[in-house]
Amino acid sequence: MDKFLSRIALIDPAEQYDKNLLSPLGTAAMLYAKANLPVFPLIPRGKYPLIPKRLGGNGLHDATTDSKQIAKWWAKSPNANIGIRTGVHEFTKDKALFVIDIDSDKEHQNNGFLAMTTLADRHGPEWLDTYSVQTPSGGLHLYYWLDASIRLRNTQDVLGLGIDTRSDDGQIVAAPSVREDGAYTIREGALLAIAEAPRWAVQKLVERERKREEVxxxxxxxxxxxxxxxxxxxxxxxxxxxxxxxxxxxxxxxxxxxxxxxxxxxxxxxxxxxxxxxxxxxxxxxxxxxxxxxxxxxxxxxxxxxxxxxxxxxxxxxxxxxxxxxxxxxxxxxxxxxxx
Missing domain, CATH: 1.20.58 (Methane Monooxygenase Hydroxylase; Chain G, domain 1)
Known part of the structure; x- marks a missing residue:
């Protein structure tokens, strides 16, 4: 896994490439798939699925680790951004991808970095040491592995104001995807390895799921x-x-x-x-x-x-x-x- 993330960190989406080979974004998509992270194409410079429903698209449910399908998608649309499906799905083995999404809305009270600082003080900063992607708007995606036996929904503001999570039936835009306002980049100094999900976060979300089931x-x-x-x-x-x-x-x-x-x-x-x-x-x-x-x-x-x-x-x-x-x-x- 680490070697694939290390290679993704070296990819420049604007780099010139041989038209007979995969584009930089296609290459990154292939590397994610090899790390058992199913991908699907998004519209170039956007975050919506490339294949619309009217043409048979199923959004995140199209995500796959099949190298032939990925090569076909990015050969046809070399500048397509990369979507990764999170949570438990048909490609899951013993661990599922869980993502903490920190919002960067500095003009409003839901700036997730304020809550992130509070959580780091409360639980220690170690949970921030994982593969992390900076979004064009200044937000942060923290990638974690979660035991596949734990089923979690996507949440908003549950861990803290301005902090969302992506798990079952969730999706994220992956580096090095590009938007009009910038690119998704691996955070400087971030680990090129995906850490285990922080126990305090999982416990809080599991407790929330338990209460929802009781209701x-x-x-x-x-x-x-x-x-x-x-x-x-x-x-x-x-x-x-x-x-x-x-x-x-x-x-x-x-x-x-x-x-x-x-x-x-x-x-x-x-x-x-x-x-x-x-x-x-x-x-x-x-x-x-x-x-x-x-x-x-x-x-x-x-x-x-x-x-x-x-x-x-x-x-x-x-x-x-x-x-x-x-x-x-x-x-x-x-x-x-x-x-x-």
Missing amino acids: AMQFTDFVVASQDQASRALQDACNELRQNKGGINSELHRKAYAIGGYVGAGMLSFDEAFRQLAQAAVVAGMPSRSASYTANRSLKEGARHPFRQGSQSRAATTYPSQQMWRTKAPTTQPEAAKVV
Whole structure:
């Protein structure tokens, strides 16, 4: 790995080259690939993928270590900048690339170098000793190896204001890529080797992932509980409808409107609620056409006012005027409509 980075450090993107050989940027891309860092071409003097989606491009998912594909890309576009995919992917072995991105916005409070100085004081400066790339805007990319068993998302301002991280499904622009405002260069005095990711940073990000997973689990439990509650409410409504002895149309309207709140909240399928309510009303003696009409309209109206967990019971909801339902029923039984 070190020998490849050392050779990249010697590459000048503006250097003249034999047209039968790879360009300086193509050569650098090939060296990254040999170091098991998958690359993909970016537009010349830019940071967006060279191959657009309309032509079959997949952005960072096109990244590869295949020397033949890389040679083909840079033979066709010798001045293409170099994108490197970070995190765990199909080319990952035992370690994945993890990058700390220090922003250099000196005009605003999110200047990452201020936070970097604080972190160096707190954790020691040793974590800065790694392969590092200076960006044209004055920022800094710090490259690290991270155990592939640790899965991290990309973050912004989590380690500190103005400090981002790139891991799974992330990408960076690699040296010696060139932009209109300058070139990506290996930081002067930087190690030409990629160090292990700093333990304090990994621990903080892993803890963040753990908390996110706990929230996700709580949300999943809430959704399951809400769906169970909605199913029970639909069952109760249908049972009461079947036992109704009079005023079935009004009762169906009230029940369907209430159940519509669960439909609008995504806790119940409209089609299933419509089918069960209409069938229950028919069992109670309501004509099929009228039952379908009222169930359809009332469910839709209720779905416009979704049920919210913790709000008052839908049974206590004030329902819209019955006047709007006193229209002539259609001559044909309507199909179960989707919520709009």
